[in-house]
Amino acid sequence: MKKQVRIFFLFLLMICCAAGVIGIRASAELYQKAVTIQAPEPLAEEVLAGGVSFEEIDPDFVHAVIAAEDQRFFIRHGFDWLSFFRAMLHNLEAGRIVEGGSTISQQIAKNFYFQREPRGLQQKGAEVLVMYRLEWSFSKQELFAVYADMNYYGDGCYGIQDAAMHYYRKDPSDLTAAEAAMLAGIPNAPSVYQLSDGYEAAKKRQEWVLHRMLVCGYLNEEDYADALCEDVHPLLLF
Numbered sequence: 001m002k003k004q005v006r007i008f009f010l011f012l013l014m015i016c017c018a019a020g021v022i023g024i025r026a027s028a029e030l031y032q033k034a035v036t037i038q039a040p041e042p043l044a045e046e047v048l049a050g051g052v053s054f055e056e057i058d059p060d061f062v063h064a065v066i067a068a069e070d071q072r073f074f075i076r077h078g079f080d081w082l083s084f085f086r087a088m089l090h091n092l093e094a095g096r097i098v099e100g101g102s103t104i105s106q107q108i109a110k111n112f113y114f115q116r117e118p119r120g121l122q123q124k125g126a127e128v129l130v131m132y133r134l135e136w137s138f139s140k141q142e143l144f145a146v147y148a149d150m151n152y153y154g155d156g157c158y159g160i161q162d163a164a165m166h167y168y169r170k171d172p173s174d175l176t177a178a179e180a181a182m183l184a185g186i187p188n189a190p191s192v193y194q195l196s197d198g199y200e201a202a203k204k205r206q207e208w209v210l211h212r213m214l215v216c217g218y219l220n221e222e223d224y225a226d227a228l229c230e231d232v233h234p235l236l237l238f
Contacts, residue, residue, distance in 0.1 A: 027122050028126075028129065051150075056172060057144075058172055074140050152187060153186045167183070178228075181210045
C-alpha cells in the first residue's frame, strides 16, 4: 500500500512538473509574440512624454495607490509573492475581490499587451516577463507615473491629470487625501466607480482605500477620520 501511495504521489509530481513546463513555455511564447510587435520601452516612453511626472503627483495619491494596489512596490524587485498572497487574504476577508494580486508593473504590462487575452496562468506568466523587462529599463518612480498616466478613471478620463481636473478642477499635485483615495480606487472598475453614475460605489471603495492608507501608516487616526468625512463629490456637472 505504501509503495502504491509513493507511486501515486510521484506520478502526481510528474504531472505538475510537466504542466509547469508547458505553462512556462506558453507564457514565453505569448510574451515573445507581444514584444515582437511592439517593444514595451517605447510604449512606456510615449506615456511618460504625454503625461505628468512622478514629481507632479501629490504624495497622497501615490500612497493611496501603493496601499491599495502594491504595498511593496518601491522596495521589492520582480514578482511579489508576499503581496500576492496578502491580496488573496484580503479578498477572502472581504468576501469579494477588493485587491488584485498583480503588481503595478504587471498591470502596466497587462494594459500594454494583454487586455484582450483570456485571463489565465499563461497571461500572468507573460505579464511577469514584461514586468521584469520594464523594471530593468525604468525607475520605480517612472513606472508609477506610467501607471497613473495610462489608467482609465471613467467618464472619458484617461490619466491622473485628466481625472483630477475633470472631477475636482485640480492638478494632481493639489489633491487632498480624500480626493486622492477616491481617484485611486476608480481604475479597479471604471464602469462601476466612475463618479457620474457610480458615486456611492466609488465612495465605498474610497473608504476601503483610506483604511488601507491608515493600516500602511500613510495616515494617522485624525487625518483618516477627517478624510472619511470630507465631501468628495465631483465639482463638474455631467
